[in-house]
Amino acid sequence: MGKDVVKQKRKLFHTLLSVEEVLSKLEQLIKPLGIETVDILNAYNRVIAEDIYAPMDYPPFDRSEVDGYAVSIKSVEGVDELHSVELKVIGKVSIGENPSLEVSEGVAVAIDTGAVIPRGADGVVMEEFIDKINDKVVVFRGIAPGENISYAGSDIARDEIILYKGSRLTHLEIGVLAALGIKHVKVYKKPRAVVLSIGNELKMPGDKLDVGRIYDSNGYAITTYLKSLGIEADYYGILPDDENIVYNAISTLLSKYDIVITSGGTSAGEEDVTYRVFEKIGNIIVHGIRVKPGKPTVIAVTENGKILFGLPGFPFSALSIAITILKFVIDKLEGHEYTKSSTIKALTTFKIRKDIGRKWYIPVVLSNVAGRKYAIMLASSSGSVSSLLKADGIAILEENRDYIDEGEEIEVIPVREREREAVIAGSHDMLLTALLSKHNLIERFALSFIGSYKGLDLVRRGYVDIAPVHLFDPVSGEYNVPFIKNDEILKKMAILVRGYRRRLVLAFRKGNPKNIKGFADIVREDIRFVNRNKGSGTRALIDKMIMNLSRQMGIEFSALVKRINGYWYEISTHTGVAAAIAQGRADVGVCSEYAAISYGLDYLPLTWEFYDFLINVNSLEKDAVKKFIDLLLKTESRELINSFKGYEAPNDMGSKLCC
Structure with a gap:
């Protein structure tokens, strides 16, 4: 009986469509909502409903x-x-x-x-x-x-077409209309949109967050994104995974709005309800797209032409589909003829294999070095929220490709009004953002915390401007300098500038409930360890300490790591490690002292390390990079660093170490 019920509830995706097929279907189905006449002062971002002819010469006299x-x-x-x-x-x-x-x-x-x-x-x-x-x-x-x-008419001649039907009005066009004495224009009506989020797991921002619940970010992000497009958009709130409740809400909203946009409930799973509600209310035209992320997108049209648009629940997935497809729908409802997303060209800094037959959207940071534009992939999942803050654009990897090589030219959809001037990619540190913010540089840099080794490699290949690094050389006992001096390419490509010191600790929950006495306790059967990601300087230090431990215990390194519960549980930031311990997902881990304090953890000191900055020589003339080097020399920076527990500003901070 139970299995039969499950089968009735579950519905597989219809035939998956390509993005181009989806847009083609929408092109045929969606028509503008109607025409109205507005004062030009109220016409900003509106779409012209008819060709506009000049009623006079401009200038009107010699x-x-x-x-x-x-x-x-x-x-x-x-x-x-x-x-x-x-x-x-x-x-x-x-x-x-x-x-x-x-x-x-x-x-x-x-x-x-x-x-x-x-x-x-x-x-x-x-x-x-x-x-x-x-x-x-x-x-x-x-x-x-x-x-x-x-001369009269030398700029614009009487009866000349000055603006075309389907064009969007900006301040530039409105200025021309005013100069020609045109006070009112016919425009297409603006669509009215409402956004609602579906999911039993969702809570409103400001409410208490229980374990297993998350705040609704999509509702706010998509609503404000729609407002940025110039349309009337409201946020309805959160609905549970209840088919009847969702059906009743959407049915009511359709009497007021031209398009209802949902987030979540689109995966055709046992508890997902969006597509079933859409199917009852309208005709489903899209249920599943050959794109990653964004596959479970569902779109329907009602008998009277109202649009139902179901976005995936994961934030980056929802944003990608909003930018590439939902915006197209809004443009068509507004009568806008020029609906293709603006893209720029960039060179890849990565090699990637993908499944053929599906378009991929990847968040990227854009870097401009030595006259070339590069796309640096952000390591994130479709559920990532931080990628929305970090990304400069969304890279498009085409459906018919299964491999993209480093250095290939790809298309990127920009997601920012202005590109940032420089890129910092390397080791994660909480204090770095505080320093940038204090000196009003935070908006000028794109940040990608990918680990010391990866940051060093990106500078080595000329792709980024600055890489924060903290790499310990066991032979010399020095941090960072040997890695530059022993690399012939890096010696020519970069300089190393002294940063600051920070203390790493072995962190555990308040009160030390597991009675952890030292690093060797990570091999205990009752302990779950949380590790750092490969490529990070902290991971290199952890592996070095495990190697020393393996020698003391007379066990091969490979055999010892198998005994460590959580060795493969990898987190990419110090704060992520601290959070895993604080929430009970792990018992112990290595992080910065400041991160441990921030999460209310106890800890044992391990070592002080240098957090230095590897700077691309081709970036030294960038104003943002010059100001970054200057901030390391300022007294205010030294005072800020020393005010953070677990950090120290050395006397030679800001000086060139090599090469």
Whole structure:
């Protein structure tokens, strides 16, 4: 009986469509909502519903482009510094007046910029090329016919099409309309959208968060994204995974809104309800897209043309589909003809294998070094929230490719109004962002915490500007310097600048319930360890300590790590390690002292390390990079660093260590 019920509830995806097939279907189905006339002051970001013709010439009269003297060309023919001419000034034309004066040979009329050219004048001599003597002027530079004059209709001619149906109005177009005396325009009606989130696990921001629950971010992100597109968008709130409740809510909302957008409940699983509700209310035209992330997207159209759009629940997945497909729907409802997402070209800094037959969207940071633009992949899942903050764009890996090589040119959809000036990619540290913020540099840098080794490699290959590193060399006992000095390419590609010191600790829960006495306890059967990610400097230190432990115990390294419960439980940040311990997902781990304190953990000190900065020599002339190096030399930076528990500013901070 139970299995039969499950089968009735579960519904597999319909035939998966490509993104292009989805857009083609939507193109055919979606029509503008209607036309209304609005004042141009209220027309910003609206879409024109008809071609607009110029009702007049612009400029509407012959006018002067400069302050000077309107003359007949015959009066200044052959004039230069050695052969000047004297002209009688017979009056002046000020801006805004209709002149009654007439220019003839041997006379001049003073004229303001923008004033009407008097009859008989066919050129204007600039003030700079005359000497005034009483009621006469001496001209010592000749002019060509029509020089410094804008003739009526030379910019825009009467009855010329100036704006086309389906174009979106910005301040630029509105300024032109005003200049032509057009006060009102016909535009397509703006769609009214409402966003609701579906999921038993969701809570409203500000509410107490229970274990297993998450705050609804999509509802807020998608609603404000829609508002950024210039449409009326409301956030309805959260609904549970209850088919009847969702059905009733959407049915009611359709009486007020043109498009209802849901987030979550789209995976065709046992408890997911969105597609079942959509199927009852309208005709499903899309249920599953050949794209990653975003496969479970569902779209339906009601009998009266209302749109039901079901976004996936994971944040990056929802945003990707909103930018690439939902925006297209909004554009079509508004009558906008130019709906393709703007893209830029960038070179990949990674090699990646993907499944053929599915388009991939990947969050990337954009880097500009030595005249080239690079796309640096952010390591994140479709459920990542931080990738929305870190990303500069969404890289598109096409459906018909199964392998993308390093250095290939790909398309990227920008997600920021302005590109950031420089990229910092390397080891994670909480204090670094505080330093950047204090010196008003945080908005000028893209940050990608990928680990010391990966950051070093990206600088080595010329892809990023700065890599924070903390790599210990067991042979010399030094941090960072040997890794640069022993690499012939890095010695030419980068300089190493002294940063600050921070203390690493062995962290565990308050009160030490597991009675942890030292690092060797990570091999105990009753202990769950949380590790750092491969490529990080902390991971290298952890593996070094495990190697020392293996020698003491007389056990091979590979055999010992198998005994460590949680060795493969890898977290990419110090705060992530501290959070795992605080929440009970692990008992012990290595993190910065500051992270341990922030999460209320107890700890045992392990070592002090240098957190230095490897800087690409091709980036040294960037203003943001110069300011970053300067901040390391400032007293305010030293004071800030020393105010953080577990950090120290060394005397040589900001100095060049090599190479």
